[in-house]
Amino acid sequence: MLKIGLIGYGKAGQAVANVLQADPELELAWIARRTGQESAPRADAPPPPIVGIDRLADPDWLDRHPVDALIDFSSPAAVHRYGEAVRRRRLMLVSGISAYSDTDLAYVRSLGEDARVMSSPNITLGINFLILGARLLREIAPHADVAVIEEHFRDKPEVSGTARKIAESLDIKDDDIRSLRLGGIVGHHEVVFGFPYQTVRLVHDSIRREAFGTGAVFALRELAKRTGPGYYSFEDLLVQRLRSQLLAA
Known part of the structure; x- marks a missing residue:
């Protein structure tokens, strides 16, 4: 033990x-x-x-x-x-x-x-699976538009470190991170890939800490x-x- x-x-x-x-x-x-x-x-x-x-x-x-x-x-x-x-x-x-x-x-x-x-x-398992999946898709489609969305509880002042890590792993700027602060949200991270004829969204929600x-x-x-x-x-x-x-x- x-x-x-x-x-x-x-x-x-x-x-x-x-x-x-x-x-x-x-x-x-x-x-x-x-x-x-x-x-x-x-x-x-x-x-x-x-x-x-x-x-x-x-x-x-x-x-x-x-x-x-x-x-x-x-x-x-x-x-x-x-x-x-x-x-x-x-x-x-x-x-x-x-x-x-x-x-x-x-x-x-x-x-x-x-x-x-x-x-x-x-260190949630889900968010790290999301990062691995996003990196793979970024490698397959390097010319797709990419944005990172992060949503957290109202009192979180800074851009989430997880969102910054996702952006860094995909070699995109912090300016491409969109933030939202609302009551009742524990943590939401989303990576959106924009292609000419389709979009792909990878989403992770923290339900409980x-x-x-x-x-x-x-x-x-x-x-x-x-x-x-x-x-x-x-x-x-x-x-x-x-x-x-x-x-x-």
């Missing part, structure tokens, strides 16, 4: 915690959050203890609360608090942070020199199969899994 430490306990983090706690092969050992408000588990309920994120920089605390892997759904700055613990202890790391700066991402990549690390702005949890668990299990350190995107893990399935067919 893998012991997991979850970093971040906002809406996405809480949904990921639900998935982790429902999986009989995983143990959610503790949750770290930015506020620093700590609480012990209640006697009448299963949730693990919640601690301040600064605890992760304390080797003695990690000695007393060891884990095999960290899953991060907090903020871009958090990795600088726990990153050296990942490096020293060779912990597996699954990061679902969508807004790393170039400096932050370079640091996350460097952790892959000593540990098994996966980082992706969106637990989709992030199932993606995180997939990534964690794929990392666990690797015997040495390395840095991976979600797409890397998915392509390798598809390749192994095709070779076995």
Whole structure:
């Protein structure tokens, strides 16, 4: 059984915690959050203890609360608090942070020199299948018009990191991303290919944030199969899994 430490306990983090706690092969050992408000588990309920994120920089605390892997759904700055613990202890790391700066991402990549690390702005299985399909169609029809549409909840201020990743993977400009903010939308991404006599739409909708949890668990299990350190995107893990399935067919 893998012991997991979850970093971040906002809406996405809480949904990921639900998935982790429902999986009989995983143990959610503790949750770290930015506020620093700590609480012990209640006697009448299963949730693990919640601690301040600064605890992760304390080797003695990690000695007393060891884990095999960290899953991060907090903020871009958090990795600088726990990153050296990942490096020293060779912990597996699954990061679902969508807004790393170039400096932050370079640091996350460097952790892959000593540990098994996966980082992706969106780690739902569906959105990564969408990206693979869109890249294939882009290669087949390089002259088609392409636009990316992203729709999210009203309070999301920035263009989604997932939409930017889709645009980058298709070699199109950020100006070709269309954004919409409305209440009631968790997350919608769509790639539209315009041909002279037809259109093709690839669509992914996030119905519940637990989709992030199932993606995180997939990534964690794929990392666990690797015997040495390395840095991976979600797409890397998915392509390798598809390749192994095709070779076995």
